[in-house]
Amino acid sequence: MSRPPAQRPDTEPTLQDEAARAGWLYYVGGMTQDQIAVEMGVSRQRAQRLVSRAMADGLIQVRLNHRIGVCLDLEQALRDRFGLSRCRVVPGLGSGADPVAGIAAAAAAELERFLRMPDPLVIGLGTGRALRGLVDAMAPMEAPQHRLVSLIGNIAPDGSASFFDVVMRIADKVRAPHYPMLVPVISHTPEERAAFHALAPVQRVLELARTVDVIFVGVGQMADDAPLKKDGFASDSEMAQMQAAGAAGEVAGWVYDSEGRYLDFGINTRTGGVRVEPGLERPAIGIAAGATKARAIRGAMKSHIINGLVTDQPTAEAVLALH
Numbered sequence: 001m002s003r004p005p006a007q008r009p010d011t012e013p014t015l016q017d018e019a020a021r022a023g024w025l026y027y028v029g030g031m032t033q034d035q036i037a038v039e040m041g042v043s044r045q046r047a048q049r050l051v052s053r054a055m056a057d058g059l060i061q062v063r064l065n066h067r068i069g070v071c072l073d074l075e076q077a078l079r080d081r082f083g084l085s086r087c088r089v090v091p092g093l094g095s096g097a098d099p100v101a102g103i104a105a106a107a108a109a110e111l112e113r114f115l116r117m118p119d120p121l122v123i124g125l126g127t128g129r130a131l132r133g134l135v136d137a138m139a140p141m142e143a144p145q146h147r148l149v150s151l152i153g154n155i156a157p158d159g160s161a162s163f164f165d166v167v168m169r170i171a172d173k174v175r176a177p178h179y180p181m182l183v184p185v186i187s188h189t190p191e192e193r194a195a196f197h198a199l200a201p202v203q204r205v206l207e208l209a210r211t212v213d214v215i216f217v218g219v220g221q222m223a224d225d226a227p228l229k230k231d232g233f234a235s236d237s238e239m240a241q242m243q244a245a246g247a248a249g250e251v252a253g254w255v256y257d258s259e260g261r262y263l264d265f266g267i268n269t270r271t272g273g274v275r276v277e278p279g280l281e282r283p284a285i286g287i288a289a290g291a292t293k294a295r296a297i298r299g300a301m302k303s304h305i306i307n308g309l310v311t312d313q314p315t316a317e318a319v320l321a322l323h
Contacts (some may be wrong), residue, residue: 015053023050026054026213048212071091075087080181081320085283086285087308089312090106110308114146116143121147123147123212123214125150126152140174146176152181153185154181156246166285170309181205193269213283220293249295249296255267258299260300283307286309286310294318296310
């Protein structure tokens with residue numbers, strides 16, 4: 001009995017395959033779009049669309065290695081004014097663009113610098129949109145010598161995993177042991193928070209989080225567009241109460257005023273993770289950009305909740321313009 005012919009694997013390139021190749025030829029190979037069209041046997045217009053798609057779909061990640069003079073000046077000004085140990089300012093993307101997209105690659109490079117260190121480190125991580133952008137921009141690597149620990153609870157108000165949690169996403173990219181904080185970002189009551197913290201597995205993660213060697217956190221603003229409010233962690237009445245007391249920003253879910261002093265009421269009595277203590281020697285690097293964050297970033301740097309910063313040019317200028 002004759003056998004049916006074996007099916008040949010589909011070797012036709014997909015649209016993403018073509019876009020990735022065009023992007024590689026343009027950004028890495030240094031070819032013009034005319035040269036790419038000839039190389040790939042397509043029209044110049046299609047080559048242009050493929051290169052654009054490679055960038056839009058995140059198939060190609062570009063990092064700016066040249067340090068623009070005005071950004072260097074802003075870095076030095078921020079270091080001098082706030083005593084920062086690390087500072088990276090990148091060019092802005094222009095009006096209407098997402099500032100997180102502009103700083104993601106520079107933030108990823110900062111974290112990768114620590115991950116490449118041979119001696120074991122405990123790296124504490126916050127959550128949020130900026131940290132999520134950092135993860136997306138990271139290159140995969142092997143860093144099993146380090147441990148990654150979440151500084152903030154990883155459970156959202158509805159019981160689901162927090163959408164902007166990053167510790168497991170980074171661990172998947174770098175193959176490092178990781179320790180999520182399996183408690184709510186904000187508990188309903190101080191008593192509920194205490195009950196979660198009394199659990200033995202949670203205590204072990206808390207202890208590890210208190211001994212971190214380096215910290216990477218986002219910086220949230222406390223205006224009406226605050227992430228804590230948008231993501232459902234703080235009610236309108238709580239927001240109004242904290243704003244009336246001078247709340248300026250939050251790091252890892254902990255709210256502070258314009259001088260970088262943590263508030264002793266509101267959600268700070270129910271925050272599930274470990275507070276980033278100001279003024280300690282270990283690197284504590286804030287990843288944040290956007291005009292509405294300037295006051296929050298300034299407060300965190302003034303009290304040394306963070307002693308390092310990755311931001312963009314418009315945000316750096318806005319921070320320095322504050323008195």
